[in-house]
Amino acid sequence: xxxxxxxxxxxxxxxxxxxxxxxGPSTVRDVHDTLNTDGKTGYTTILKLLQIMTEKGLxxxxxxxxxxxYESSYGExxxxxxxxxxxxxxxxxxxxxKLVMQALFGRKANAAELNAxxxxxxxxxxxxx
Amino acid sequence: xxxxxxxxxxxxxxxxxxxxxxxGPSTVRDVHDTLNTDGKTGYTTILKLLQIMTEKGLxxxxxxxxxxxYESSYGExxxxxxxxxxxxxxxxxxxxxKLVMQALFGRKANAAELNAxxxxxxxxxxxxx
DNA sequence: TCTCCTCTACGAAAGTCTTCGTTGACATCC
DNA sequence: GGATGTCAACGAAGACTTTCGTAGAGGAGA
Numbered sequence: 632x633x634x635x636x637x638x639x640x641x642x643x644x645x646x647x648x649x650x651x652x653x654x655g656p657s658t659v660r661d662v663h664d665t666l667n668t669d670g671k672t673g674y675t676t677i678l679k680l681l682q683i684m685t686e687k688g689l690x691x692x693x694x695x696x697x698x699x700x701y702e703s704s705y706g707e708x709x710x711x712x713x714x715x716x717x718x719x720x721x722x723x724x725x726x727x728x729k730l731v732m733q734a735l736f737g738r739k740a741n742a743a744e745l746n747a748x749x750x751x752x753x754x755x756x757x758x759x760x
Numbered sequence: 761x762x763x764x765x766x767x768x769x770x771x772x773x774x775x776x777x778x779x780x781x782x783x784g785p786s787t788v789r790d791v792h793d794t795l796n797t798d799g800k801t802g803y804t805t806i807l808k809l810l811q812i813m814t815e816k817g818l819x820x821x822x823x824x825x826x827x828x829x830y831e832s833s834y835g836e837x838x839x840x841x842x843x844x845x846x847x848x849x850x851x852x853x854x855x856x857x858k859l860v861m862q863a864l865f866g867r868k869a870n871a872a873e874l875n876a877x878x879x880x881x882x883x884x885x886x887x888x889x
Numbered sequence: 890t891c892t893c894c895t896c897t898a899c900g901a902a903a904g905t906c907t908t909c910g911t912t913g914a915c916a917t918c919c
Numbered sequence: 920g921g922a923t924g925t926c927a928a929c930g931a932a933g934a935c936t937t938t939c940g941t942a943g944a945g946g947a948g949a
Contacts, residue, residue, distance in 0.1 A: 641936065645850050659896080676938055678897070683936090697896060697945070711862045714851050719863075721774050722843050727863055728873040733840045734848075734860050735880050744857040745881055751864055752874055752881075770906065788926080805908055807927070812906090826915070826926065896945080905936075915926075 637688050637705060639717060644684055647677065648703050648710065651690065656702040766817050766834060768846055773813055776806065777832050777839065780819065785831040 640648055650665045651657055657665075663677045681701050684690045693700040703710075715730065723729045735748075769777055779794045780786055786794075792806045810830050813819045822829040832839075844859065852858045864877075 642850060643937065649851075649853070672937090673939055675897095675940080679899095679938080680936095682898080699897075708862060708865075711851055711859075712865065714847060715859070715863045718843060718847055721771060722778075722840055724778070728870070728877065730840075730844070731860055731863050731877055732880055733837060734844045734856055734863065735877070735884060736837075736841065741857070742885070745885055748857065748860055748864070749878070749881060751861055752878055755864060756871070756874055772907065801907090802909055804910075804927095808908080808929095809906095811928080823927095828927075890949100892947100892949080894945100894947080897943090899940105899942080901938100901940090903936100903938080906934080908932085908934100910929105910931090912929080913927095916924085918923080919921090 636713070639714070640684075640689055640710070643680055644689060647680055647684065648689065648707075651701065651703040652707040656693070656700045658698040658700055660698065662701070765842070768843065769813075769818055769839070772809055773818060776809055776813065777818065777836075780830065780832040781836040785822065785829045787827040787829055789827065791830070 646666060647662055650662050654661060654665065659674065659678045659681055662681070663672070663674050666672060666677065681690060681692075685692050685701070689704055690701045691704050693702070705713075715727070719725055719727045719730045723733075775795060776791055779791050783790060783794065788803065788807045788810055791810070792801070792803050795801060795806065810819060810821075814821050814830070818833055819830045820833050822831070834842075844856070848854055848856045848859045852862075
């Protein structure tokens with residue numbers, strides 16, 4: 632039952648995960664072509680990262696085809712919430728509320744987005760009752 | 761005028777910054793005693809980290825006394841917002857709103873905190889008008 | 890079959906992070 | 920003034936991250 636948490640993905644790993652979330656299961660070539668619009672990272676770099684991520688359990692690999700297919704082990708939202716919980720712990724003394732308030736400060740507000748957040752607050756409050 | 765942004769603090773650096781924000785300007789000894797309630801990190805480890813943080817510009821050092829006094833270069837909120845902007849960029853496609861909504865999800869709600877957030881939304885909306 | 894292409898695997902190099910032992914400077918106390 | 924204790928500085932070790940060159944396996948086409 633030692634269902635240990637996955638490690639926090641590094642910056643490079645996160646950019647790969649974002650591709651996998653967007654595209655779904657993908658080969659190294661797919662990920663490379665998607666990320667490499669700027670031509671900065673080599674093919675084997677992506678390959679190596681995906682191999683390491685497989686060892687870490689961040690992705691799972693399907694080896695039935697010659698070109699292995701990689702898929703994120705954890706959903707986008709789950710990972711995002713984990714990252715937020717982590718940041719709340721490290722930088723906000725564990726307070727997610729403080730985190731939210733700082734995130735709301737210091738940014739350009741947009742009426743539609745604010746309304747969406749408001750509705751979410753209503754939903755949460757409703758559930759809480 | 762190349763007023764470059766400070767680097768993202770590492771985990772260890774962040775825990776030191778939190779002490780400096782809480783205590784104000786402090787010596788290595790102060791930080792070590794505060795962090796070392798568990799007796800895990802050695803004195804010279806904290807010293808080394810503070811030296812590196814000085815090089816990076818994360819803290820400033822007052823050397824007038826024998827025991828140098830360190831102070832965070834950037835306020836707590838400024839650093840927190842920088843970290844949030846960074847995470848929004850890396851994990852949320854640059855959308856701070858998505859970040860906020862994920863942060864609100866998946867956590868226990870508390871009426872008082874929700875109201876505080878609501879008031880903040882009102883304030884932002886007011887300014888926007 | 891021979892050649893060419895794509896793929897995985899391996900390992901090395903450079904950079905960063907974290908840790909701490911050791912050294913020498915300086916102060917304090919007998 | 921000599922012993923003791925505290926301090927900053929230095930350097931090195933080990934782990935992790937990111938990068939990529941090279942090798943070798945496998946498939947496709949001439």
